[in-house]
Amino acid sequence: MFTRLRQYHRDGFTLIEVLLSLSITLIIIFTLTSLFNLIQYAYTHHTANNEDIYIAAKQCSQYTIGTSYIEVGEVFRYLDFDGEENSLILDNNRLVKTPGFEILLFHVDDVSFSIENDLIYIHLTRDRQRYSFLLTYAFTSEKEEGQDEIVTNE
Numbered sequence: 106m107f108t109r110l111r112q113y114h115r116d117g118f119t120l121i122e123v124l125l126s127l128s129i130t131l132i133i134i135f136t137l138t139s140l141f142n143l144i145q146y147a148y149t150h151h152t153a154n155n156e157d158i159y160i161a162a163k164q165c166s167q168y169t170i171g172t173s174y175i176e177v178g179e180v181f182r183y184l185d186f187d188g189e190e191n192s193l194i195l196d197n198n199r200l201v202k203t204p205g206f207e208i209l210l211f212h213v214d215d216v217s218f219s220i221e222n223d224l225i226y227i228h229l230t231r232d233r234q235r236y237s238f239l240l241t242y243a244f245t246s247e248k249e250e251g252q253d254e255i256v257t258n259e
Contacts, residue, residue: 155236158229161200161210162238165193165227168202173244177225181218181240193218193227200229 118126168191169183175190176182182192192203193216200210215230218240225240 157210158231158236162227162229162236164209165200165202166238166240169193169225169241171244172241174225177218177220177243179217181225181227 168185169181172183172185172191174181174183176192180192180194182190185191189204193209194201194203195213195216198211198213199208200213200216201208210229213229213231214233215228217228219226219228220243223243225243227238227240229236229238
């Protein structure tokens with residue numbers, strides 16, 4: 106009886122053994138690749154959604170750094186270095202720089218600006234998550250300073 110078993114295994118594995126080992130190997134490989142794809146999608150999906158917010162905040166900061174503000178609130182109006190009045194506003198769920206209507210960010214639920222400790226911050230809301238970024242130092246415009254002096258002298 107033992108000689109007979111040795112004769113079968115002397116030439117190699119049986120077809121059933123090969124198919125069974127191949128199917129187990131394929132199941133392991135497909136499970137690991139699907140798990141890897143799921144983890145990769147979750148990581149890239151989360152970071153890709155927020156990346157445009159950080160880029161837009163950096164652009165806003167570059168536009169407004171060193172400028173003097175006129176109005177801070179729902180709209181941020183400021184004077185640039187050439188003395189032209191610009192503004193950052195929310196228009197149809199987009200963060201827009203005017204004049205020129207340059208779209209900086211899409212799919213924004215709410216935008217507001219605030220002054221805290223002589224610094225101007227932008228507060229963005231998207232998908233019930235709130236993001237706050239530092240824009241610039243709060244310089245007042247020369248027009249407003251002149252108006253304040255006139256009002257205080259009266």
